Amino acid sequence: MEDIPSKADVVVIGGGPAGSTAANLLAQNGYEVVLLDQARHPRNTVGESVLPHVWKYIDEVGATEDIRKAGFIRKSGGTAIWRGVIRQTTLADFGFTGPSLHVERDEFDEILLRVAQRKGVQVFEEVVARHVHLDSSDRGVTYIDRRSGDEGRISCRYIVDASGQGAVIANQLGFREFDNDLRFMSVWGYYDDSAYVAQGGLICPWEKRREISPTTIQAGIGDWGWIWHIVQKEYTSVGLVLAPTQAAEFKAGGAKLDERFDAACRKLPIVGDLLQDARLRPGSVRAIRDFAYRPSRLAGDGWCLAGDAAAFVDPINSAGVITATYTGFAAAWTADACLKKPSKRDYFTDVFSTLVRQRLALFRISALPAGHNSYLEDNAIALRAAQLDSHSEQELLLVQTKLTDRSENLAPLLQMDPKLNYQSSDKYREVPELVPLESQLQAAG
Amino acid sequence: METAQTDVKGTIKDYILREFLPGESPDSLDDTTPLITGGVLDSIATVKLIAFLEERYGVQIEPHEMNADYLNFLPDIASLVESRQAQS
Numbered sequence: 432m433e434d435i436p437s438k439a440d441v442v443v444i445g446g447g448p449a450g451s452t453a454a455n456l457l458a459q460n461g462y463e464v465v466l467l468d469q470a471r472h473p474r475n476t477v478g479e480s481v482l483p484h485v486w487k488y489i490d491e492v493g494a495t496e497d498i499r500k501a502g503f504i505r506k507s508g509g510t511a512i513w514r515g516v517i518r519q520t521t522l523a524d525f526g527f528t529g530p531s532l533h534v535e536r537d538e539f540d541e542i543l544l545r546v547a548q549r550k551g552v553q554v555f556e557e558v559v560a561r562h563v564h565l566d567s568s569d570r571g572v573t574y575i576d577r578r579s580g581d582e583g584r585i586s587c588r589y590i591v592d593a594s595g596q597g598a599v600i601a602n603q604l605g606f607r608e609f610d611n612d613l614r615f616m617s618v619w620g621y622y623d624d625s626a627y628v629a630q631g632g633l634i635c636p637w638e639k640r641r642e643i644s645p646t647t648i649q650a651g652i653g654d655w656g657w658i659w660h661i662v663q664k665e666y667t668s669v670g671l672v673l674a675p676t677q678a679a680e681f682k683a684g685g686a687k688l689d690e691r692f693d694a695a696c697r698k699l700p701i702v703g704d705l706l707q708d709a710r711l712r713p714g715s716v717r718a719i720r721d722f723a724y725r726p727s728r729l730a731g732d733g734w735c736l737a738g739d740a741a742a743f744v745d746p747i748n749s750a751g752v753i754t755a756t757y758t759g760f761a762a763a764w765t766a767d768a769c770l771k772k773p774s775k776r777d778y779f780t781d782v783f784s785t786l787v788r789q790r791l792a793l794f795r796i797s798a799l800p801a802g803h804n805s806y807l808e809d810n811a812i813a814l815r816a817a818q819l820d821s822h823s824e825q826e827l828l829l830v831q832t833k834l835t836d837r838s839e840n841l842a843p844l845l846q847m848d849p850k851l852n853y854q855s856s857d858k859y860r861e862v863p864e865l866v867p868l869e870s871q872l873q874a875a876g
Numbered sequence: 877m878e879t880a881q882t883d884v885k886g887t888i889k890d891y892i893l894r895e896f897l898p899g900e901s902p903d904s905l906d907d908t909t910p911l912i913t914g915g916v917l918d919s920i921a922t923v924k925l926i927a928f929l930e931e932r933y934g935v936q937i938e939p940h941e942m943n944a945d946y947l948n949f950l951p952d953i954a955s956l957v958e959s960r961q962a963q964s
Contacts, residue, residue, distance in 0.1 A: 487920065757919065764923050768930075778936050782926060785939030786919070815943040818912055819919040850913055850944040 435555050435576070435583055439465040441766055442572045443552075443591045444560040446472065446544045448752050449738025450593030452759030453766070454554075455492040455547040460767050464552045465585055467574055469559040469597070472544055473537035475717075477619055478751040479661045479668050480506065480647045481539075483522060484824055486529035488756035494546040501542060503532040504662055507644035510628045510862075511834035512701055513651040517862040518834050521630060524858045525823040525830075533647065533661050533668075534752075560599050563590055563734065570733050589766045590734040593759060596722060598740045606727045612799060612806075613723035613745060615655075616678035618692050619670030620716035625709035627662045632862035633871060634705070637667075643868070649747060650702055651835060653677060655800070657747060660702050666712060669696055672745060678720065689716045701865065725806070726791060729784045730765065732776065737762040742791045745798040748831050748838075754794050758787050789816035797828065799840045813841070814848050826853045833859060884933070885954035891928055892950075896921050907951050912944040922947065929953075935960040 443454040446468030454466045489498050508521040508531075522531045548554050557577040564571045571586040592600040601607040624637045627645040635643050640662050648660035655674035660667060671692070673681055684691040693711045697703045726742045729735060738755035765783040769776040792809035793816040817825060829845050832838035833856075846854045893905055896916055911917045917925060925947070926937050935957050937947070947953055 487918075491920070760920060761923065764927065768927060772930075775930065775936070778930075781939050782923070782937075782942070785942060786923065790919070816919070818944040819917070819922055821918055822915050850948075852913060 433553075433555075435558065435574070435585065436465060436553065437583070437585060439463045439553070439585055439587045440770065441465075441589045441591065442467065442560075442585050442587045443593055444563075444572065444599055445593035445595055445597075445738065445740065446470070446554060446556070447476070447540055447593065447595055447738060447755065448543055449595075449740070449755035449759040449762070450591070451540070451543040451547040451552075452488060452492055452756045453591045453593060453737055453762040454552040455543075455550050456760060456763035457766060458547065458551040459493075460763070462767070462770070465587070466544075466547065466552050466554045467558040467560050467572070468544075468554070468556050469577070471556045472541040474540075476536045476540070477617070477668070477670060477717075478746055479534055479536055479663065480659070480746075480749040481532050481534055481752045482749050482827070483527035483529045483531045484753050484821075485532075485756060488753075488760060491760065492543065492546060493550065494543055497542045497546060498539070501538055502664065503534050503539070504640060504664055505530040505644055506533050506647050506662075507630050508646050509834065510632075510646040510648045511650075512648065513835045517632065517865065518859050519630060519632065519646060519862055520827075520830055520834070520859045522827075525827050527823050533645070533663050535663050560594065563592070563600055563603060565590070565731065565734055567733060588733065588770055591737055591762045591766060592734065592740045593737040593755075593762070595739040596719070596743070598724075600734060600736060601726075601728075601740065604728070608725050608727050609721055610723040610725050610744070610795075614675050614721055615723060615745065616673045616675075616681070616718065616720040617670055617722065617746075618673070618681070618688070618716065618718040619659075619668060620689070620692050621666040621712045622669055622706060622709040623666055623712060625660070625662070625667040625669070626705045626707070627660065627667065628705070628865060629868075632865045634865050634867045636868065637709075639868065647749065648702065649835065650699065652699065657835070658696065658699055658702050659746070660705060667709070669702065669706070671695060672747070688718065689713065692716045725795070726788070729787050730780045732780070733769070735762050735765055735780070735783055741787060742795070744791075744795045745837075747835065748797050748828075750794050750797065754790060757790055761787055786816075788812060793817055796841045796844070797831065797838050799838070800836050810840070810844055814844055814851070817845065817848070818850050822852050825851055826856050826858065829853045829856050830859050884957055885950055887932065888929075888953055888957070889950055891932075892916065892925070895924060905950070907949065909950070910948050911950070912948045917947070929957055933957050933961060
């Protein structure tokens with residue numbers, strides 16, 4: 432077991448996509464970087480549908496080959512089932528160059544972490560950051576090594592907090608603010624042999640997933656809730672996102688979590704049908720609640736937040752991993768700028784906070800139905816982030832607002848901004864009904 | 877005055893061509909090319925440009941200026957840099 436150093440230039444807390452991106456880029460810039468992760472990789476987590484925008488970050492960190500070789504399932508687009516209407520999108524229509532993936536997060540995150548190690552980041556797993564010392568005279572991180580129980584301290588010049596839902600700095604300084612509009616619960620599990628939906632509303636059997644590309648399904652439940660269905664290499668991830676009353680009903684269902692989850696999924700239209708011949712993997716069900724919160728602060732002298740530690744909203748538009756890699760990139764840039772020019776660090780910290788706040792506002796507003804926005808100041812700044820997206824990303828975002836009612840706050844804003852490239856788009860199709868592949872083949876033959 | 881303006885604009889143009897439009901002809905980027913709305917500068921590139929302007933000219937683009945209202949066209953970026961230089 433290697434010794435954890437007592438000094439480093441930068442300590443990154445957390446080895447998920449945000450942390451490994453920040454650490455990787457800083458190491459490439461010549462800094463001595465120590466990354467602490469409380470888990471041992473590979474480790475499971477959710478957020479398994481990733482939009483093609485992610486490739487620009489994968490390329491920046493040098494993980495392109497490794498991610499391609501992993502052979503993740505490529506999705507062709509999305510199937511949104513909302514208030515009884517089925518709509519589909521095809522990602523190739525938007526001009527993205529890289530494929531869109533369904534990823535097993537244990538594998539995906541570990542790849543990014545190992546690439547970061549190859550770039551020179553010193554990674555220590557099963558080490559929990561307990562306390563951050565932010566005074567410039569004393570800056571550092573106190574940790575506990577879970578394997579030995581030993582406590583230790585690393586002195587450093589800058590700290591990137593990418594600790595995810597753990598939110599080390601926000602919790603320590605007391606500024607973690609739950610998002611009042613989004614008090615959700617999520618429960619997810621993994622199924623063997625699930626059927627899935629492809630383009631053209633085709634219901635395909637599990638075995639075809641490499642031949643006929645799956646779509647990511649998001650199907651609404653009641654007013655706020657929804658279920659995802661994400662086909663992966665060896666199993667299918669299915670997850671519920673439930674609003675407070677729905678969550679209460681779910682919890683009151685008695686029996687064990689696995690059974691309640693399975694029953695709830697099978698009862699739902701369409702996804703329930705896809706699961707007819709599928710089996711829930713025992714012990715695979717997990718739950719998390721109140722995972723949405725807002726950033727009242729994003730950075731300060733010698734520190735900044737990245738990924739879920741900064742904020743999280745709702746996974747409905749597959750933006751979590753992208754937001755993590757973007758904020759990880761911004762964190763690396765900011766740390767580098769502050770360390771090279773300490774006299775200008777207030778300015779660079781301000782730049783970071785502005786850009787990330789814009790990005791988070793967009794993330795948030797894309798998941799909020801009309802009439803449910805307690806934080807109206809987000810509207811104006813969200814558009815600034817949208818302006819900086821590529822044409823493909825802007826058009827996809829606009830189309831996403833048409834697929835569910837979750838983006839009702841965002842749709843009118845996008846339509847009104849002359850600095851955006853798309854005020855309308857028809858790159859989605861309504862599908863009258865889903866058709867099993869078999870019957871389509873029979874009809875053709 | 878004229879020369880100074882061209883220098884700043886020319887330097888910024890060269891930087892953008894080099895960093896974000898490698899291999900493209902200099903003619904593809906002129907005073908009317910929409911940099912942000914035209915997709916030349918995305919979220920990563922904008923951060924890099926801001927860093928470049930600070931490094932090269934000691935000028936701080938303010939957070940409220942980091943968007944298409946201020947940074948969409950070369951002449952706008954150049955004037956912003958020059959007026960900020962005049963202040964310091």
